[in-house]
Amino acid sequence: MKGRINEVFKSVQGEGPYAGEEQVFVRLFGCNLSCRFCDTPLKGFREYEPQELLEDIKSHKQEVHSVSFTGGEPLLQRDFLREVLMLTSQAGYKNYLETNGTLFSELKGLIDFVDIVAMDFKLSSSAGMGDLLWMHRRFLEIASKKEVFIKAVVCATTTESDLAESLKLIKEVKRDAILVLQPNSREAGPQLQDKLARFKELSEAEGVDTRVIPQMHKEWGVK
Numbered sequence: 641m642k643g644r645i646n647e648v649f650k651s652v653q654g655e656g657p658y659a660g661e662e663q664v665f666v667r668l669f670g671c672n673l674s675c676r677f678c679d680t681p682l683k684g685f686r687e688y689e690p691q692e693l694l695e696d697i698k699s700h701k702q703e704v705h706s707v708s709f710t711g712g713e714p715l716l717q718r719d720f721l722r723e724v725l726m727l728t729s730q731a732g733y734k735n736y737l738e739t740n741g742t743l744f745s746e747l748k749g750l751i752d753f754v755d756i757v758a759m760d761f762k763l764s765s766s767a768g769m770g771d772l773l774w775m776h777r778r779f780l781e782i783a784s785k786k787e788v789f790i791k792a793v794v795c796a797t798t799t800e801s802d803l804a805e806s807l808k809l810i811k812e813v814k815r816d817a818i819l820v821l822q823p824n825s826r827e828a829g830p831q832l833q834d835k836l837a838r839f840k841e842l843s844e845a846e847g848v849d850t851r852v853i854p855q856m857h858k859e860w861g862v863k
């Protein structure tokens with residue numbers, strides 16, 4: 641069985657509560673969404689056997705916090721990903737899954753081999769992909785078996801009603817999950833900052849642990 645891999649590299653995590661931790665990143669090719677703010681153009685791939693990918697991961701520094709499986713959307717290659725997650729677990733790595741939080745059936749088949757789930761909420765008024773919250777709900781129900789946190793990109797277009805729906809979902813499914821609000825880096829400025837501060841207040845008034853963390857890779861100028 642072969643998987644399509646865009647790139648394998650070592651860097652530091654740039655998003656969410658694990659920002660600053662060293663990881664080996666495995667970027668899987670392909671995505672099932674086309675978000676308005678997407679800044680991850682995947683131009684090509686190399687095919688790997690699972691064992692071959694493990695060797696590539698091992699060729700980077702061994703003492704990393706975890707292996708980050710990212711994309712695109714890694715769960716699009718569920719069977720291949722499952723094999724690799726089993727191998728990395730056996731080799732002593734912690735598995736960190738970065739996902740757009742929509743492919744819940746695929747997650748179900750491999751959640752046992754994931755340690756940390758970093759899932760997105762693609763708010764309709766941010767991503768322009770229609771209402772995906774029902775998928776995020778099913779996804780979060782399964783991800784809650786493991787450590788999970790949620791990221792949501794906030795844009796000039798993002799509405800308070802989308803935030804309110806998201807908070808309701810978190811409270812119903814995983815009350816103690818951290819919500820990370822990320823400013824859309826293309827729109828950074830005082831207006832967006834004010835909006836993020838207001839959103840954080842609204843979230844905390846609902847009892848949801850909320851952090852505002854920009855995408856640090858761009859701030860640090862690293863991959």
Ligand code: SF4
Nearest residue numbers: 671673674675678712
């Ligand atoms: S899910 Fe991520 S990779 Fe896919 S289109 Fe949206 S932002 Fe881009």
